[in-house]
Every structure is written in C-alpha cells, then in structure tokens.
Amino acid sequence: MNRTRRSVLLAGAVAAAVALSGCAAGGGSGGRKAAPSLAAGSNADIKGDVTVWSWDVAATALKRLAPEFEKQHPGTKINVVDIGYDNAYDKITVGLKSGKGLPDITTVEGPRFQSFLGSFPSGFYDLTSLASKYKDQYNQASWKTATDEKGRTLALPWDAGPCGVFYRRDLFQKAGVDPNSITTWDDYVKAGEQVKAKTGTKFITLDPAEDNTFLMMLQQQGQGYFKDGKVAVSTPQAVKAMTVLKQLSDKGLVDWARGWDATVTSSKTGKSATTPQAAWWGGTLTGEMKEMSGKWGVFPLPAFEQGGARTSNNGGSLLTVTSQTKNPRTAWAFTEFMLANSANQVSMLKNEGLFPAFLPALKDPLVQQADPYFGGQAVNKVFADLLPTVPPIEYTKDGAKATQLVWSANAGVMLRGKDPKATLDSTAKQIASATGRQTAG
Helix, strand or coil, rough: CCCCCCCCHHHHHHHHHHHHHHHHHCCCCCCCCCEEEEEEEEEECEEEEEEEEEHHHHHHHHCCCCCCHHCCCCEEEEEEEEEEEEHHHHHHHHHHHHHCCCCEEEEEEEEHHHHHHCCCCCCEEEEHHHHHHHHHHHHHHHHHHHHHHCEEEECCEEEEEEEEEEEEEHHHHHHHCCCHCCEEEHHHEEEHHHHHHHHHCCCCEEEECHHHHHHHHHHHHCCCEEEHHHHHHEEEHHHHEEEEHHHHHCCEEECCCCCHHHHHHHHCCCCCCEEEEEECCHHHHHCCHHCCCCCCCEEEEEEEECCCCCCCCEEEEEEEEEEECCCCCHHHHHHHHHHHHHHHHHHHHHHHHCCCCCCHHCHHHHHHHHHHCCCEECCHHHHHHHHHCCCCECCCCCHHHHHHHHHHHHHHHHHHHHCCCHHHHHHHHHHHHHCCEEEEE
C-alpha cells in the first residue's frame, strides 16, 4: 500500500498525532507497560475465530487467501473487515486509547506503526521470539518499520515500495535522451531541460502540498525526518533534496497537480514525461491508462552522487497482532501464513499488485517476466533488484507533526521561491519546538 492520499488526510494525521501525544501516559492499551510477549506453541493452539482489519486491495488479498488458511487449520475462521483507509487510523487510535474495540490483527503502514509504538507500547504483541527467524528474509528498510526502539519485533512487513523513475519512452526518444545516461539528479535535471526543449512537455508532476518526493529523496540518502532521535530536516542531505526540487521548479520543468486525481490525470494526459515513484505506480498506469501500453519504461532513481543509492521507498505496510486479541496464537499463525510465505506473497503481487517485502518471493519466475505494457521490460525485476538496497531510516512517534511542517516548507520553496537551507533551518526549529527534540543540524 502507498502514501498517495497523505495530503488529503492531513487533518486526520495531525488529529491522530495530537490524540497519540495526549494519551501516551496511561489508559487503555496506551500505558507504559511493556508489550505482552508471544512464545512458540503447537498447532493444537491454532483454533477459533480471528478478525482482521484492513482496506482496499490488501483487504481483498486477505479475503481471497483466508479460506486456504481455514482449510489448513480446521476449526478456525478468519473474518476480514474492510474498514476503509480514510477512517482507519482514527479507529485504531480510538481502540488503542480506550483499550477495547480492536481486532485480533490490523494492517498498519510502517511509519504510522512507529507513531503507535511510541505512544502505545503495550498495544501490540511482542513477536520477537517467533518472528526473528525471518529477519534476514525481509529487506531491512521494511523490517525497521516493524521494530521498536529496543529492537523488538511487533509486526511482520507485508509489502514494500521500492522506487524508480517511470518514464515516457516515446518522449525520451523524440528528445534524444537515453534513460541509461541519467545516473545522478544533475543528469535528471539536464534531461528534463532537453525533453522540454524538444517536445514541449514538462518533466515531472509534483503536488506542492505534500512531501512524498522530498522524503523519497531524503531516504535515498539514508535518513528520514529524524536521526538519532533528533530533528533532521535541515541536514546537508535534506538541503540537497530540496535544492533539486527547487531547480526543477525554477526551470519550469514541473507540472503542478494538487491531489491524487490530478496527479494521475497529469500522467494520463501527457503533461509530464517522468514520475519518480514506487513499484505500485505501475499498477496505476496499467489500471487507469491502458491506452498508453508500450509507452512507459522504468529506470532506477538517479543518485545524488556517483555510486550513491539508486532507490528509496514510498509506501509499505505491516500486519500486527493487537494486545486485545483473545486468540494470539491463531492471529500469529495467520499473519505468518500471509506474509512469511513465498507462494502467498507472489499470489498477492500477481492478483493485487502488492510488491513483496519478503525477499524469497522475488525469486519467483513471475518477477522475471517481460511486461508488454512496459515495452517488454521486466519491470518487477527492476524493483526486485533495487529492493534489498533501500536504505533503512528512523521513524518516531512525532512523524505526523514533522510532516505537517515539511509540507509548508515544500510549498514555500517550490511555489514562492524561498531558499531551501533557510527554509529547512526554520522548519527544523519549528519541529524541535513542537516535539521537544533537539535538531541534528
């Protein structure tokens, strides 16, 4: 799953952050007690009903595969409830705060899970003794989102969002640009100027009211909004990322699009030639732009310097067993069945477009197949090769507060021409004041 609707949900994210910070000291599942631990049991313990909360294609996948689990474990019943994305985090927050009303298992996006762990340390089962054997079978950036500050594992990663650049083959050919020549962000900006000059098409679509591209570029350099517990939005890496975005804006290479629908329309109507995005964007293209078959390709993200990381992450989710479950062993067994299982992960890639964080699944022949939509390119293999190199980053419970302020900085730099360093220095101070943290500089 992805972060495509983050800008639409700003009010909800900030409200959730306020709710979380206000209830961390006690009440419900949010007290400072340690998370309950779950140890190994026998198959005889796998019985009874389990309810799972999820949404969209993830809920579809759970419903599709649940009958097979029930067949393998007679006497079990998996009830999947599609709670919808728009209200999901309000429902989870209320359940954690009150100590009641949560399901046995819930889907949570990785960064959001870190917010919950910071404020509700006893809200989820400690799965370390059961899950640790899988650590090396997941890409480490995804695994990082499933662990707390003490290194305990409280969830299993589901899907991941390794990033590359989706590009219009026809426009690149017309402009005489070889995608393989774009190895740095400086190359990317120069290619954008050439494409615009030769075709009249802008190079990238951006929403000035969100931070997805900035955060993607930041993670590419090995950090998020926090580093060693300090606010890190004004580090040299952050300034580099924001400077590239400003260059694209100043050179007239950006098609501005507010919101998800406008972003999709920008690509569909040919207003921009590239989309730096996660693997799941391919599903958006094939699902909503069938008429553009053969016109798109993918190459790795440009690096900030020669030899630097060529990918990042955008999106990704987890399944976690809540401490309110009355049936933790069956809840864990179903989580393991869904996510630490190559056949099921491949099935979800094929049917729901969920790109596996479970590395063994990426060895399946399906991943190697050429895709006619992308001009015969094996797009899944591109992302499969990139996934293990996604840099892990640090998340904290203050992510939503930081995000709100970064959105404002993003708009100030790209729309009003503000200086990247001065703007990010000011933003870092605001986040530090709002969270009580120091700045990393």
